[in-house]
Amino acid sequence: MNITVFDNLDTLYKKAADTFVELSKKSIEKNNKFTVALSGGSSPKVIFKLLATEEYAQKVEWSKVYFFWVDERWVSLEDEKSNAKMTFETLLDHVPVNKNHIFPMYKDGIEPEDYAKEYEQEIKNVLGEQGIFDFILLGMGDDGHTASLFPGEKILDEKQKWVDAYYLKPQEMFRITLTAPIINKAENILVVAFGESKKHALNEVLNGEYNPKLYPLQLIDKKQSFQFFTDKEARG
Numbered sequence: 001m002n003i004t005v006f007d008n009l010d011t012l013y014k015k016a017a018d019t020f021v022e023l024s025k026k027s028i029e030k031n032n033k034f035t036v037a038l039s040g041g042s043s044p045k046v047i048f049k050l051l052a053t054e055e056y057a058q059k060v061e062w063s064k065v066y067f068f069w070v071d072e073r074w075v076s077l078e079d080e081k082s083n084a085k086m087t088f089e090t091l092l093d094h095v096p097v098n099k100n101h102i103f104p105m106y107k108d109g110i111e112p113e114d115y116a117k118e119y120e121q122e123i124k125n126v127l128g129e130q131g132i133f134d135f136i137l138l139g140m141g142d143d144g145h146t147a148s149l150f151p152g153e154k155i156l157d158e159k160q161k162w163v164d165a166y167y168l169k170p171q172e173m174f175r176i177t178l179t180a181p182i183i184n185k186a187e188n189i190l191v192v193a194f195g196e197s198k199k200h201a202l203n204e205v206l207n208g209e210y211n212p213k214l215y216p217l218q219l220i221d222k223k224q225s226f227q228f229f230t231d232k233e234a235r236g
Contacts, residue, residue: 001222003206005235009194012229013043016192017050019227020135021059023188027134028064035127037068037136037178039147040083043192044137048091062095066126070138070183071148072105074112074165074174082106105176112165112174119176120163131162133186136178140193144201144215148177151214155179180219187225191217194231202234 006012084104162182
């Protein structure tokens with residue numbers, strides 16, 4: 001595991017964008033495609049905007065990138081809460097992607113649990129039966145959750161499914177998410193989490209006793225290719 005503590009967020013965001021570019025080049029050179037699963041939230045939003053700038057956009061072979069999502073609120077793609085909507089507005093509408101390589105985590109006219117099964121099959125169609133993403137971008141909530149793996153939820157025990165959906169009572173909505181088993185298969189994982197509000201959870205995730213029921217990000221293997229970008233406020 002590599003932890004990088006940045007002095008300022010501009011540098012952090014640029015390094016995250018650089019990481020996306022570097023990994024895309026390696027993967028495309030090796031396999032002629034770059035498979036990614038992206039997160040929502042304010043941090044990815046800035047990273048996506050950077051990648052859409054002329055400086056970065058010209059460095060990526062966008063037609064060979066396959067876009068999946070880490071998790072999603074079960075809302076339409078027109079809803080302001082949609083992670084996919086945000087990604088389209090900040091990145092996908094601004095670079096020459098292949099529209100057939102975009103797999104939003106939502107579909108009209110189907111129950112979320114049923115679409116979770118369909119989404120898992122979509123992943124297998126692109127990634128093969130092994131299901132190894134080239135790159136997964138994660139965040140961490142103040143409570144230590146990542147993706148839609150929230151403290152105390154049954155989904156934390158999932159060992160087989162790659163994708164699952166469930167009703168999250170505190171938020172009064174369905175969530176659909178990649179599970180820990182497939183996230184842990186990824187070649188490269190980057191977690192971006194910073195700010196004073198993340199300090200306690202980050203310390204518990206990295207240094208505390210293993211208690212993923214309370215701090216779900218602990219479920220993610222801290223292997224050599226696992227990177228954590230943070231700042232002094234969160235690292236303490």
